Amino acid sequence: MPGLDATQIRRKLADARLYLCTDARTERGDLAEFAEAALAGGVDILQLRDKSAGAPLEARAELAALEVLGEACARHGALLAVNDRADIALAAGADVLHLGQDDLPVSVARRVVGEHVVLGRSTHSAEQASAAATEPGVDYFCTGPCWTTPTKPGRPAAGLDLVRETAASGATRPWFAIGGIDAARLPEVLAAGADRVVVVRAITEAEDPRAAADWFRTRLRG
Numbered sequence: 670m671p672g673l674d675a676t677q678i679r680r681k682l683a684d685a686r687l688y689l690c691t692d693a694r695t696e697r698g699d700l701a702e703f704a705e706a707a708l709a710g711g712v713d714i715l716q717l718r719d720k721s722a723g724a725p726l727e728a729r730a731e732l733a734a735l736e737v738l739g740e741a742c743a744r745h746g747a748l749l750a751v752n753d754r755a756d757i758a759l760a761a762g763a764d765v766l767h768l769g770q771d772d773l774p775v776s777v778a779r780r781v782v783g784e785h786v787v788l789g790r791s792t793h794s795a796e797q798a799s800a801a802a803t804e805p806g807v808d809y810f811c812t813g814p815c816w817t818t819p820t821k822p823g824r825p826a827a828g829l830d831l832v833r834e835t836a837a838s839g840a841t842r843p844w845f846a847i848g849g850i851d852a853a854r855l856p857e858v859l860a861a862g863a864d865r866v867v868v869v870r871a872i873t874e875a876e877d878p879r880a881a882a883d884w885f886r887t888r889l890r891g
């Protein structure tokens with residue numbers, strides 16, 4: 670299946686509402702089956718983020734998992750995202766590279782992945798969000814965590830105030846709220862002004878990942 674070009678990737682990013690990070694699920698079932706279910710339920714961007722052993726996957730294992738996710742994303746017209754590693758994003762033919770505050774500078778990552786890959790940045794304060802909203806080369810950013818979360822231990826909550834401030838800032842780049850978001854809390858996140866979210870456990874730990882994704886998709890797409 671041919672890959673998406675830069676224009677198609679940016680259009681899909683603009684339209685994206687539901688972003689899922691998953692681990693490689695080596696011990697909890699089949700990655701292909703999980704990806705198929707989550708994407709059928711309406712996930713727009715699927716990121717491999719596997720820190721389940723307390724450290725990132727080795728490069729070969731990461732590439733193998735990305736191949737599985739990439740095939741599923743291509744079937745569903747979703748974007749494939751890589752966390753942290755520009756070299757792996759390039760090698761995997763990913764559409765998206767997500768960078769934290771301590772990861773590669775955007776200008777350096779851009780040199781590695783080229784122009785067509787979308788670059789995202791994590792932000793945890795109004796200052797960081799404002800920088801990501803204007804820094805050249807950043808295509809989207811995330812604000813959080815809205816609540817403390819076991820998925821990101823040690824990261825203090827930025828709270829919904831950061832979502833409110835970002836919404837009020839009139840940021841024109843796509844931005845996503847992240848951290849502790851589940852079905853019960855989504856209404857508060859939307860009321861604070863977000864219209865895009867990133868989730869992990871709300872779908873990865875759901876008994877029925879397709880139904881969980883579909884629940885979010887319905888609320889995010891109105």
Ligand SMILES: Cc1ncc(COP(=O)(O)OP(=O)(O)O)c(N)n1
Pocket residue numbers: 688690716718720752753767768769770772789790791811847867
């Ligand atoms: C979409 C998305 N948003 C935020 C993060 C967190 O990135 P980072 O701060 O680099 O932390 P780690 O994921 O590397 O632990 C993300 N991965 N994806």
Ligand SMILES: Cc1nc(C(=O)O)sc1CCOP(=O)(O)O
Pocket residue numbers: 690791792793811812813814815818819820821824847848849850867868869870871
């Ligand atoms: C990976 C990650 N990054 C965050 C940030 O604030 O940058 S919060 C987070 C974990 C989100 O997981 P869950 O949906 O299970 O709470």
